[in-house]
Amino acid sequence: MKIFTKDNKISSLVATNSNLIPVINRFGILLGFKEKTIEEICLEKNVNTDFFLAIVNTYTNENYFPEDELLSFSPLLLIDYLKTTHRYYNQYVLPKIERLLAAVMQTCAENCSSLKMISSFYQKFKTELHIHLAQEDEKVFPYIIDLYHNRVLTEGKSIRKYEDEHTSVEEKLSDLKNLVIKYLEPTYDPSAMVEFLNTLFQFEKDLFDHARIEDLILIKQVIRIEEELKTNAAR
Ligand SMILES: [Fe+2]
Ligand SMILES: [Fe+2]
Incomplete structure (x- = not known):
């Protein structure tokens, strides 16, 4: 390593x-x-x-x-970084995947039902990803920023709760990839498909690493702050 x-x-x-x-x-x-x-x-x-x-x-x-x-750097730095990444996904990666998928679909003249199924699966994945990113931007990150600045625990709120709910959208993306690999009828232009699939592979890796950074670094930092506050409150 x-x-x-x-x-x-x-x-x-x-x-x-x-x-x-x-x-x-x-x-x-x-x-x-x-x-x-x-x-x-x-x-x-x-x-x-x-x-x-x-x-x-x-x-x-x-x-x-x-x-x-x-890990002693501020979690605010990490939040800024993660937010920038969310914007990159929303503004660049997802539109690119959609463009490439549309290009593949244009090359399909007949028997396009499996391709249409893949397109609708992609739409579902995109909706789920949007919800996931918005939940982090609008709920999780503000909770951490508030905790970091004000150093006060809020009854019923903790990062562990979020950790349990941290849904793995990246699994949905793997499903999409496998669907394409295993069940797609070969009625499209192969070069357009390679471009689409390569982008999907790359995004899967990026999303997986992004989730690891959230789970392994950000959550660990926040648990440390919460534990410290609990210890201080018990004194
Ligand atoms: Fe995220
Ligand atoms: Fe996430």
Whole structure:
């Protein structure tokens, strides 16, 4: 497992895993890194280096989990990052998937019922994803921001409750992918389908890593704040 540190060149990060390009773009860090290290570019862009490393390493290694001392950055930073990611999904990724799916459908002349079924399954997935992202933006993140600023526990509210309800929309996306792979009638243009499927695969990976960041980093940080407040209240 390759763990990136602050002294690594940022170009090596992207060369190892090109999927990280949109991830680091969300930090306002764009290509053209020259010989700069991760620490140098983070300082230049005013990005917390521990936070940056926690994110890129989580995206790169499925089994990576940042150690406690690397989790001391503010959860507000993470919330900003997650919100930017939600916007990226809503404004860029979903419209792109839809465009590609429409292009595939245009190539289907006859026997298109399985393709139509896939399209309606996609619509259901999209609705569920919208609800999921809106719930985080409108309920979960405001709860955390309030907790962080005011340091007061609210009766009946806790992040663990949200953790239990953290529905896995990414599972729906895997179902969609499997539906395409296993049951689609071959009555479409294969090149258009490859483009659509590749985008779906990429989004599945991105969404999976996004959920891991929420479950493994954000929720852990919030549980720590809640536990601290409970201990203080019991004193
Ligand atoms: Fe999210
Ligand atoms: Fe989520």
